[in-house]
Amino acid sequence: MSSRLARPAFAAVRRTAPRAATRSYAAPAAQSQDTKPPVALFGLDGTYANALYVAAVKTNNLDSAAKAVSSLSSVLKADPKLSTILAAPTLSDSDKSQIVAELEKHTGGADKSGTVKNLLAALAENNRLGLLEGVTDKFTTLIGAARGELELTITSATKLEPKLLQRLETAVAKSEYSQGKKLKTVTKVNPEILGGLVLEVGERTIDLSVQSKIHKLNKLLTDSV
Template sequence: MFSNRALLSASRATATASSRVVAPRAAFTSQIRNYAAPAAADSKPPVALYGLDGTYASALYTAAVKTSTLDSTAKAMQALNEVYHKDAKLGTIMLAPTLSAEDKSSIIAELQKHTGGVDKGDTVKNFLEALAENNRLGLLKGVCEKFSLLMGASRGEVELIVTSATQLDGKTLQRLETAVSKSSYVGGAKKLKVTNKVNPDILGGLVVEIGDRTIDLSVSAKIAKMNKLLTDTL
């Protein structure tokens, strides 16, 4: 996994962020354009994603389709996503805003140990280098998650994540799945991949995530809105 040296470098970088500005190298300009180029009709991502991590995930999808490495890229990104769950240090290291060029190279080399065997054409390696050049390695976790959404959509799947304060029973989940499957966003030709997450902090109600959309029906959200209304009124 990631060494204590890398973690220490990340901590130092975070501490000096306010006094140090890193300009992206000119070489990155042409490199990122390859990922941000307009997609051909047959390489267009199956669903629209939002946020900077969504933009990068969509660009990676397009690049993988154009180079006929979509399957291997999906496996490599899944491997990277699993690393986040296994190594608690990774998030801290990747979010450091002023990593040196040596630090970035070390991080990419470490990540390649998990992807090298399946990363045909070095699609993911090149993508990681592009992220590093633009000081965007901190987006990688979100990119992995959103790339998974794109792959699911390409297979005709739409991920439905239902977060509740306590575990929902099968009958309730089935009713939610039936209701959501009739929505225009899902469409009759697609299938839902349903996951129930438990988060006691929402107090009650549900938070429903469909693909890249979120519907917050939680008690905690209603209380927050009520508190804001009372505060604004007073």
């Protein structure tokens, strides 16, 4: 993969310290307030998400980048096998070039500035395409925070009925957890929790699952023996 595809905004991601990397591709001090990501992210995928956010803000293309990333995220979630392919350690430079070209087709034509294209090229060049789904998820978190939204993730053992989902959203919106922000709801189905719900509001987790109750009961029984 040609190094020219990895633009300066993403070049510093190669470094090992995420905070140092973020500073290295941020705007000058006078603009740092505008380009600084609205929430702290961690992990290498968070570092790439931060880089994309900074690059999009500096080029005044945040909305278009958000649309492009949303399209990519939908593709990745629709085909779980794709993430496995992206993470394959045996991908050649030719394979990665073809994958990036194919992924670019799924940005919905929103990436006119090429910001997301640069991200894909940097991931490919650094053998990090397997991080793409995590990057898109964390970039979506940044976009929500920038728009004053608060993500509410509801995990259930089976798909929730619309009326129950609406009641949960209303209850959380009225609670102290919402902080008065507009909720953006994401629902997930995980049969392993056995029943009940797991609510994640921002950085807070409320585990009301049957699985959690069983774990607590087992611990209680073990400790009492």
